[in-house]
Amino acid sequence: MKRIFPYPLLFVTAIVFDRVAISITQIDPEQSLRSLFVLLFLGMVALFTLQRFVKDWQRADFTIFMAALLFVLYKPLYRTIVWNFPQQADYLGIALIPLLGWLYAVVTSRKLWRFIRKPAQLTYYLNLVCATLLMFQVVRLGEGFYARSASKNGLTAVPALTEEIRLEGDTRPDIYIIILDGYGRRDVLQSIYGYDNSEFIGGLEKRGFYIPTKNHSNYIQTTYAMASLWNFDYLQPWAPPSDYGQYILQPIQNNRAFELLHDAGYTTVSFEGALSYTQIYNADVYLTNSLPLNKFEALSLVDTPLEPLSNIFDLKIPVPTYKTHRTRTLYKFDALKTVPNAVPGPKIVYAHFLMPHPPFVFDRYGAVLPQRQPYKLWDDSETAGGAEEYRQGYREQVTFVNGKVLQAIDGVIANSKTPPVILVMGDHGPASMFHFDIDAPGCVWERTGNLYALRLPGHLNDGALYPTISPVNTFRVIFNAYFGAELPLLEDRSYLAASQYKAEIKDVTNSRDSLAGCAMPGGQNPADE
Numbered sequence: 257m258k259r260i261f262p263y264p265l266l267f268v269t270a271i272v273f274d275r276v277a278i279s280i281t282q283i284d285p286e287q288s289l290r291s292l293f294v295l296l297f298l299g300m301v302a303l304f305t306l307q308r309f310v311k312d313w314q315r316a317d318f319t320i321f322m323a324a325l326l327f328v329l330y331k332p333l334y335r336t337i338v339w340n341f342p343q344q345a346d347y348l349g350i351a352l353i354p355l356l357g358w359l360y361a362v363v364t365s366r367k368l369w370r371f372i373r374k375p376a377q378l379t380y381y382l383n384l385v386c387a388t389l390l391m392f393q394v395v396r397l398g399e400g401f402y403a404r405s406a407s408k409n410g411l412t413a414v415p416a417l418t419e420e421i422r423l424e425g426d427t428r429p430d431i432y433i434i435i436l437d438g439y440g441r442r443d444v445l446q447s448i449y450g451y452d453n454s455e456f457i458g459g460l461e462k463r464g465f466y467i468p469t470k471n472h473s474n475y476i477q478t479t480y481a482m483a484s485l486w487n488f489d490y491l492q493p494w495a496p497p498s499d500y501g502q503y504i505l506q507p508i509q510n511n512r513a514f515e516l517l518h519d520a521g522y523t524t525v526s527f528e529g530a531l532s533y534t535q536i537y538n539a540d541v542y543l544t545n546s547l548p549l550n551k552f553e554a555l556s557l558v559d560t561p562l563e564p565l566s567n568i569f570d571l572k573i574p575v576p577t578y579k580t581h582r583t584r585t586l587y588k589f590d591a592l593k594t595v596p597n598a599v600p601g602p603k604i605v606y607a608h609f610l611m612p613h614p615p616f617v618f619d620r621y622g623a624v625l626p627q628r629q630p631y632k633l634w635d636d637s638e639t640a641g642g643a644e645e646y647r648q649g650y651r652e653q654v655t656f657v658n659g660k661v662l663q664a665i666d667g668v669i670a671n672s673k674t675p676p677v678i679l680v681m682g683d684h685g686p687a688s689m690f691h692f693d694i695d696a697p698g699c700v701w702e703r704t705g706n707l708y709a710l711r712l713p714g715h716l717n718d719g720a721l722y723p724t725i726s727p728v729n730t731f732r733v734i735f736n737a738y739f740g741a742e743l744p745l746l747e748d749r750s751y752l753a754a755s756q757y758k759a760e761i762k763d764v765t766n767s768r769d770s771l772a773g774c775a776m777p778g779g780q781n782p783a784d785e
């Protein structure tokens with residue numbers, strides 16, 4: 257009896273534990289429980305069903321084990337396809353399924369099984385292998401839990417609040433935070449991209465937005481920019497032994513703005529995003545157009561047969577692909593308009609668009625642009641085929657985004673009972689000539705030159721808004737204007753900080769308008785304008 261121990265179940269458990277150990281600093285391990293339970297349940301059902309037919313536990317075990325093994329094997333094969341044939345990856349990925357199916361039929365066939373002289377020995381051997389594998393994963397997981405608990409009370413990017421803030425007011429407007437990732441300031445688009453943005457800016461102004469002209473972003477990477485915006489404060493540098501992921505993620509997921517507004521009776525609303533730091537998981541209302549999978553489950557389905565299947569047959573699995581990227585973007589633009597009616601009462605709404613940021617997936621009319629590279633979200637001067645290709649893609653996508661954003665804003669304003677506060681902002685500027693190198697960053701002027709547009713009904717001309725306003729002061733201004741918070745404004749500064757330099761934050765406030773590292777196409781100098 258002991259030799260027919262169901263080792264496929266050990267194997268499946270080891271695979272799940274492996275995924276948990278990999279993601280433990282970013283994702284709560286509890287998120288894996290549903291997957292583990294479902295997989296073990298399915299494994300058992302399959303095992304017992306098979307046993308009824310073959311009447312041989314050893315063969316049933318082996319057959320289920322091979323299925324799990326081939327499922328694991330799919331991942332590196334599919335990755336190889338994606339890297340070598342990104343444009344055909346979906347169809348090749350699907351073609352791989354019957355191919356592995358055929359291999360499975362061969363290795364689990366009765367013919368081959370008869371070939372095995374001592375099945376008991378094979379079972380014993382696989383028991384040993386799977387048990388060892390599981391033990392190894394348990395140790396890894398233990399280490400992960402230990403590191404997690406050690407860093408739990410560690411340093412986070414935002415220091416604790418020193419003053420108590422109470423939000424009190426009668427108006428209580430809805431607040432919309434719309435981030436257009438990498439959207440540059442008007443003069444940056446004009447000088448570097450040869451792109452005249454005045455129609456869009458005029459459109460925002462017509463809708464009651466204030467648009468400063470001498471503004472800069474506070475940070476040059478999304479994580480830092482968002483942590484600072486949400487907590488209306490500058491960030492302290494990371495230091496060991498705290499976990500870097502938690503250091504930067506905690507201040508976003510449990511941010512001051514959401515907490516204060518929630519305490520003041522607001523409903524917090526977040527849209528699903530591609531990245532952990534472009535969405536807020538524990539918002540009161542979490543809006544998504546994909547299946548209600550948790551982060552662990554979504555991540556576990558990456559590079560499985562479900563990825564190409566979801567792409568072709570629109571299964572709505574949030575795997576990181578161009579298809580998901582486009583669908584999610586379109587969904588968010590459309591759904592924004594319906595939020596005023598769908599969510600009753602005062603609300604803070606967060607929609608983060610990874611646009612006009614690369615990858616450039618839409619042309620100006622919203623048509624799908626073909627891609628030559630596997631899906632990734634990296635953004636710097638090396639992103640596409642050099643600066644000129646970056647600019648070309650950027651111009652197309654930004655034109656598309658402009659139209660979509662104005663439509664969404666019109667919907668939000670029309671459906672809101674109280675005139676809403678709306679921020680439309682690039683978390684930083686674009687990067688056709690910028691690299692993530694603190695000592696040689698390229699064009700800092702481009703990267704810190706972000707779009708900033710704030711609609712603050714009733715406060716357009718009372719001095720609350722000013723030409724150098726930066727993201728860090730956004731919630732200070734909003735809380736002062738409507739909730740009597742009397743928060744002091746901070747100096748509008750800019751810093752180079754990036755995940756590549758964890759412990760270093762470099763002040764570039766005094767050099768951010770220098771054009772060092774900025775080669776203007778056509779040789780025009782923006783300072784001359």
Ligand SMILES: [Zn+2]
Nearest residue numbers: 437438478683
């Ligand atoms: Zn960004």
